[in-house]
Amino acid sequence: MSSIRVGLVGTGIFAKEKHLPAIQSIEGSPLKITAAYSRTKAKAVEFARSAGFDESNVFDSLDEILNNKEIDVVDALLPCQNNLNTIKSAVAAGKPICVEKPISGNMSDAKEIVHIARATDLPILVLENFVYHIGVAKVQELLPKIGKVVTFIHQATGPFNNSNKYLATDWRKNPTHVGGFLLDGGVHQLAVLTELLGEVEFVSAHTSQVRELSGDVDTVASTFKMKSGSFGTYTYTSALGACEKTNKLQIFGTKGSIIYDYSPKQGGGKIILQEGEFASESNEPFEVSLPVEKYGGVDSEFANFADAVAKKDKSLLKCSVERAYHHFAIVYALVYSAQKSGALTVVEDA
Amino acid sequence: MSSIRVGLVGTGIFAKEKHLPAIQSIEGSPLKITAAYSRTKAKAVEFARSAGFDESNVFDSLDEILNNKEIDVVDALLPCQNNLNTIKSAVAAGKPICVEKPISGNMSDAKEIVHIARATDLPILVLENFVYHIGVAKVQELLPKIGKVVTFIHQATGPFNNSNKYLATDWRKNPTHVGGFLLDGGVHQLAVLTELLGEVEFVSAHTSQVRELSGDVDTVASTFKMKSGSFGTYTYTSALGACEKTNKLQIFGTKGSIIYDYSPKQGGGKIILQEGEFASESNEPFEVSLPVEKYGGVDSEFANFADAVAKKDKSLLKCSVERAYHHFAIVYALVYSAQKSGALTVVEDA
Structure with a gap:
């Protein structure tokens, strides 16, 4: 070549x-x-x-x-x-x-x-x-095992890092882009979520700005209704007081569940799959440790x-560019919804 | 006496x-x-x-x-x-x-x-x-340490127990009450949440009925806006495929966080408190194991x-009866919101 x-x-x-x-x-x-x-x-x-x-x-x-x-x-x-x-x-x-x-x-x-x-x-x-993470591909492979997705909980929570080197960059301090860190950091999580669960149809969200240094809203809690028919919750903030930094997507299906934990302390990430249709017919959880991806x-x-x-x-x-657009459009919908006190907001098509 | x-x-x-x-x-x-x-x-x-x-x-x-x-x-x-x-x-x-x-x-x-x-x-x-649980009192005591509450995530998720002895009771099989198991089981979780974080002002919710045996909706994912100004997410379902039964309230504040895990496998429950205003000033997590309460x-x-x-x-x-009413009124608001695709729904006063 x-x-x-x-x-x-x-x-x-x-x-x-x-x-x-x-x-x-x-x-x-x-x-x-x-x-x-x-x-x-x-x-x-x-x-x-x-x-x-x-x-x-x-x-x-x-x-x-x-x-x-x-x-x-x-x-x-x-x-x-x-x-x-x-x-x-x-x-x-x-x-x-x-x-x-x-x-x-x-x-x-x-x-x-x-x-x-x-x-x-x-x-x-x-x-x-984040779309290229080995863990995302692995979860995709396992997803059919848990039946129809019923609901999910995506948690991205972390303490405020006031020595974050990215905070000092001009365009972040004086943002002209929508959504501040909800966009800047949050598109990663939204990429993971939509890569695994498909596109978001509409959202309801609450936001707040906890830290002045964030320059804009830095915290969101929301519900997502997916085009597939499932629904779940999405929380994103790195503006909190002390807590363990957590990136975790829990997916619950009719025949089992998958927890994809890609928190920093997990190294490359960890997947826990549990199969079974009822409490009485649950297999033991099956854990996959993912390798650290250097880059x-x-x-x-x-x-x-x-x-x-x-x-x-x-x-x-x-x-695709369409997908990257969709990640952005979700953040836009979250911010818009929160400005209307949480009103249902459709994620616009391009 | x-x-x-x-x-x-x-x-x-x-x-x-x-x-x-x-x-x-x-x-x-x-x-x-x-x-x-x-x-x-x-x-x-x-x-x-x-x-x-x-x-x-x-x-x-x-x-x-x-x-x-x-x-x-x-x-x-x-x-x-x-x-x-x-x-x-x-x-x-x-x-x-x-x-x-x-x-x-x-x-x-x-x-x-x-x-x-x-x-x-x-x-x-x-x-x-649930209001009388030792863990609830302990969290109440610790709450002032984490500053102003920013957001919370309440997760009550469990696999469907098709041999649940309560399923067989007539009034559950053919419910005339609002919200099915979201009310029947869910008021407990809502009691814990509101005892600790105060009253809910309004909600946006999605519900579904995953199991025919549930008799009514059995799964909800939602956002809560609290009268205090904070907001968070609430998920409740015992209708899932295999997963670890989890009852966990994570409360994130400006100066720390509290995780109250009252899942069955935790015995009487476990509280993790972490204090500090920034990532760089975080204390080590402090864990409280709660005694099993026989009754x-x-x-x-x-x-x-x-x-x-x-x-x-x-x-x-x-x-008080007012509080028990409030727990009920939240479920009513969740069900109503979900019937309107997730429209913002105020939790009515009595």
């Missing part, structure tokens, strides 16, 4: 700490980061050194990256408000592009991105690493992106 | 297995079961033998119990639809009365019972043993009832 030369845009924390090492870790991957652009040029130069490409490939604008024939694809890590324009420009330049989640900061941008993605054959990937699925998403690019087949992307 | 002679009405499973031994277990208690009435006289006769009173004190009607000067108070274990008339008659006869939860099977009866209770000085107690609080509620009767002071009752 000939190499795929990546121009990376936005050389911040996540680029250095995750994208670069994850891409470098993929064995035999055609992806090579060969160029970069950042608003603060010094950062991009530093990044070039870490990535091992020449400083002459640090550019002064996104356009220079897009117009450069020596760059095949774009990897953009920008505040989500920039995603629409970045994607538009990349598509105009004929370059496949991946952008960091969330898909965007507002509904109209998010919808336009879906329309752009539908109209082009170029692979466009909104990077959502948290970021390597898998880039491998997937590379595959779609190499084969010029956008349908190979595991997480 | 002179003895308080109890006429017991409805000598079914719970009378034999809980009321009788619990009352007999209270050291130095003035309560003595000295008479009984049951629709099926043979059952009452059998009960008299177990309780150790003469068969001549097995009566043929509630009225005979009420009009008997040798009986001081009434303990009624009847289908909840009967509670209004039973209470009305007892008050007319000047006898204090306790009745098993739930307060009633419909809203208008429930409200009338509240009005009757307000208008009389006689102690009237709706028996809700599940039924002994404590009778001790409380006896105290109020002896002192002729209804204000001594730990769980």
Whole structure:
């Protein structure tokens, strides 16, 4: 396979700490980061050194990256408000592009991105690493064993981390995107939930802002009615007082249950399956411990992106732009519902 | 203290297995079961033998119990639809009365019972043993340590027990009361939740009937907005496929968290308190194991009832009729909300 030369845009924390090492870790991957652009040029130069490409490939604008024939694809890590324009420009330049989640900061941008993605054959990937977790695939494999899903409880609760390095980033301190950390962090959990249980039809939600530093609402408790007919609850907050950080999806079916615990203390995660139709006919719980994924699925998403690019087949992307849109649209519905005291709010289609 | 002679009405499973031994277990208690009435006289006769009173004190009607000067108070274990008339008659006869939860099977009866209770000085107690659990008092004591309550998750989930002896009772098989097992079992959980977090202002709920044997809806997932301003989720179902039976209330505050786990496998229950305002300032979790309560609080509620009767002071009752009404009114709101696809539904005042 000939190499795929990546121009990376936005050389911040996540680029250095995750994208670069994850891409470098993929064995035999055609992806090579060969160029970069950042608003603060010094950062991009530093990044070039870490990535091992020449400083002459640090550019002064996104356009220079897009117009450069020596760059095949774009990897953009920008505040989500920039995603629409970045994607538009990349598509105009004929370059496949991946952008960091969330898909965007507002509904109209998010919808336009879906329309752009539908109209082009170029692979466009909104990077959502949680979809690529080994645990998600494993739960998917086990789900048919528990019969029809009756209800679920998704709990993502954690203490407020006032030394969180992401808190200091400008676009988070003064957010113009919908939903603050409910979007920023919460799309991950919503990706897991919808990957396993399908799309959300409508929600009812309450939100609050517990911490001033959050910049916007940081806590949500809600119910989801799913398109499949099942329903359940979804709680997301990292703004609490001391508590054990927990990411846990419990799925209850007519013939058993699955607990997918992907809390940090579980390492790669843990799945508990219990089968049986009645209390009196319950099998012993069956536990699966999942391996720690060093790059948290970021390597898998880039491998997937590379595959779609190499084969010029956008349908190979595991997480379509429509799905990334749906994750965003759920947050939008949660925030809207909470503003109306919890009124039922349909998750809009693109 | 002179003895308080109890006429017991409805000598079914719970009378034999809980009321009788619990009352007999209270050291130095003035309560003595000295008479009984049951629709099926043979059952009452059998009960008299177990309780150790003469068969001549097995009566043929509630009225005979009420009009008997040798009986001081009434303990009624009847289908909840009967509670209004039973209470009305007892008050007319000047006898204090306790009745098993739930307060009633419909809203208008429930409200009338509240009005009757307000208008009389006689102690009237709706028996809700969960309010008397040692764990509830312990959580109440610890709550101020976690600051302002932000959100909570109440999970009551269990596998369907198709050999549940209570399933066979007529009034459950062909329910005329609201909410089926959501009321029958669920008022216990709602009693715990509201005892600790105050009254519920409004709800949004989804329900389903998973098991035909349940006779009515048996599963609910919902959000609660509390009068205090906090909010959270409430899931109740014992109609699932295999899973670990769980009763757990997690309360998250600005300065810490409390997990009150009163699942059967925890024995008397377990409380985990964690204090601290930030992730970086979290104390180690502090765990309290609670003793197994042999009668599940039924002994404590009778001790409380006896105290109020002896002192002729209804204000001594730990769980007022208003509170028992509120537990019922929440279930009513849940069912109503679910019938309207989850529409916001205010929990009515009496």
